[in-house]
Amino acid sequence: MKNCTFCNLTKNDEKYLLLETDYFKLYLADKQDYVGRCIVVSKRHCRSLSLLNEDEWIDLKTIVDLTEKMCRCVLGADLCNWSCLMNDFFKSDFPNPHLHIHIRPRHKKPVELGNTFFSDDEFGHHYKNHNHFLLSEDEMKLLFELFQKYIDKELK
Amino acid sequence: MKNCTFCNLTKNDEKYLLLETDYFKLYLADKQDYVGRCIVVSKRHCRSLSLLNEDEWIDLKTIVDLTEKMCRCVLGADLCNWSCLMNDFFKSDFPNPHLHIHIRPRHKKPVELGNTFFSDDEFGHHYKNHNHFLLSEDEMKLLFELFQKYIDKELK
Numbered sequence: 001m002k003n004c005t006f007c008n009l010t011k012n013d014e015k016y017l018l019l020e021t022d023y024f025k026l027y028l029a030d031k032q033d034y035v036g037r038c039i040v041v042s043k044r045h046c047r048s049l050s051l052l053n054e055d056e057w058i059d060l061k062t063i064v065d066l067t068e069k070m071c072r073c074v075l076g077a078d079l080c081n082w083s084c085l086m087n088d089f090f091k092s093d094f095p096n097p098h099l100h101i102h103i104r105p106r107h108k109k110p111v112e113l114g115n116t117f118f119s120d121d122e123f124g125h126h127y128k129n130h131n132h133f134l135l136s137e138d139e140m141k142l143l144f145e146l147f148q149k150y151i152d153k154e155l156k
Numbered sequence: 157m158k159n160c161t162f163c164n165l166t167k168n169d170e171k172y173l174l175l176e177t178d179y180f181k182l183y184l185a186d187k188q189d190y191v192g193r194c195i196v197v198s199k200r201h202c203r204s205l206s207l208l209n210e211d212e213w214i215d216l217k218t219i220v221d222l223t224e225k226m227c228r229c230v231l232g233a234d235l236c237n238w239s240c241l242m243n244d245f246f247k248s249d250f251p252n253p254h255l256h257i258h259i260r261p262r263h264k265k266p267v268e269l270g271n272t273f274f275s276d277d278e279f280g281h282h283y284k285n286h287n288h289f290l291l292s293e294d295e296m297k298l299l300f301e302l303f304q305k306y307i308d309k310e311l312k
Contacts, residue, residue: 049238050224054217061213068206079246082205083239087262090235091280106243124247129282 006041006098016140018147019063023056026063028144032135034104034127035111035118036075036143038067042099049084052099067103070150075113077105081127113139162197162254172296174303175219175311179212182219184300188291190260190283191267191274192231192299194223198255205240208255223259226306231269233261237283269295 002008016028018038029037040063046052052060064082071077081104089097104127110117118134135143158164172184174194185193196219202208208216220238227233237260245253260283266273274290291299 048224048235050221052217057213057217061208061210065206068204079204079242081239081241081243083237083241085237085239085282086235087237087280087282090262090264106246108246124243126241126243126285 004045004096004098016144018144019066019151021059021063023059024063026067028140028147029102032133032140032143034081034106034120035113035134036071036077036105036147038071038103040067040101040103044098045096046099047086047089047095047097049099066151066154069154070147071103071105074146074150075105075111076107076109077111078108078123079106080104081106114142160201160252160254172300174300175222175307177215177219179215180219182223184296184303185258188289188296188299190237190262190276191269191290192227192233192261192303194227194259196223196257196259200254201252202255203242203245203251203253205255222307222310225310226303227259227261230302230306231261231267232263232265233267234264234279235262236260237262270298 016030017025018028019026023043025041025043027039027041029039031037040060042052042056046056068077068080071080082101084099084101086095086097086100089095106123106127107118107120108123110119113135116139122128172186173181174184175182179199181197181199183195183197185195187193196216198208198212202212224236227236238257240255240257242251242253242255245251262279262283263274263276264279266275269291272295278284
């Protein structure tokens with residue numbers, strides 16, 4: 001649609017696209033407040049989980065499985081926090097969002113990326129909503145490459 | 157299991173049980189910081205969404221659909237915030253949780269329950285994690301009855 005940002009993504013907007021399935025796209029999130037944070041976005045407009053059809057729901061599970069395994073294998077994540085909120089879009093009188101789900105990997109022990117260690121200071125507790133951004137652009141690129149490599153290997 | 161609270165629920169613990177399916181139980185949450193807050197819990201021990209099997213995933217979708225419809229029809233909710241976090245259990249060295257998902261209905265306009273109106277002051281924004289408890293015991297009972305009645309009608 002003409003006015004929808006997600007329907008009109010540029011190549012630059014897609015630079016952290018990790019995977020595209022029939023119904024969803026998985027991205028490494030721009031906002032790396034938790035190392036490895038990702039976002040899954042439905043390719044069509046859809047305002048709630050209950051409006052996903054059966055094929056989309058099954059497709060979503062393959063992404064859930066792959067993402068958790070990727071975070072565990074690449075980063076050593078102990079668990080992932082999943083949240084489907086959609087709040088921002090409902091500020092509008094005519095909300096017309098793409099369904100999206102945030103994934104925050106959580107780490108009991110500090111994660112090593114490059115030569116830096118990042119600790120998850122709230123491990124065992126609810127994620128902080130307005131946390132600081134942890135990664136430099138180079139670290140983002142490195143993480144994206146590691147994730148991409150993992151996915152390529154898994155989907156071979 | 158012997159030491160698991162959820163495996164050993166009393167009749168009183170289950171007083172707000174709304175629905176039991178093959179693999180899950182849906183409860184009206186004790187903590188009504190958002191009116192209509194519910195929780196879905198897997199009947200077996202399961203530590204992450206990716207470890208749900210195909211039958212469980214399909215079963216979960218029927219609960220997602222019913223819960224969102226119930227919150228819309230009974231309370232007029234505009235949307236539901238879904239979150240699967242599991243943080244608390246991972247404080248343990250040997251986490252052995254039941255998978256559980258929190259559902260917070262969100263309301264643009266105040267919700268009427270009994271003769272009281274409750275407003276969702278953060279509508280359009282992330283839920284507050286430590287909000288106040290809104291409902292009295294009588295209001296909890298009323299809400300539970302309304303939800304139960306809706307589910308009975310839907311599943312007839």
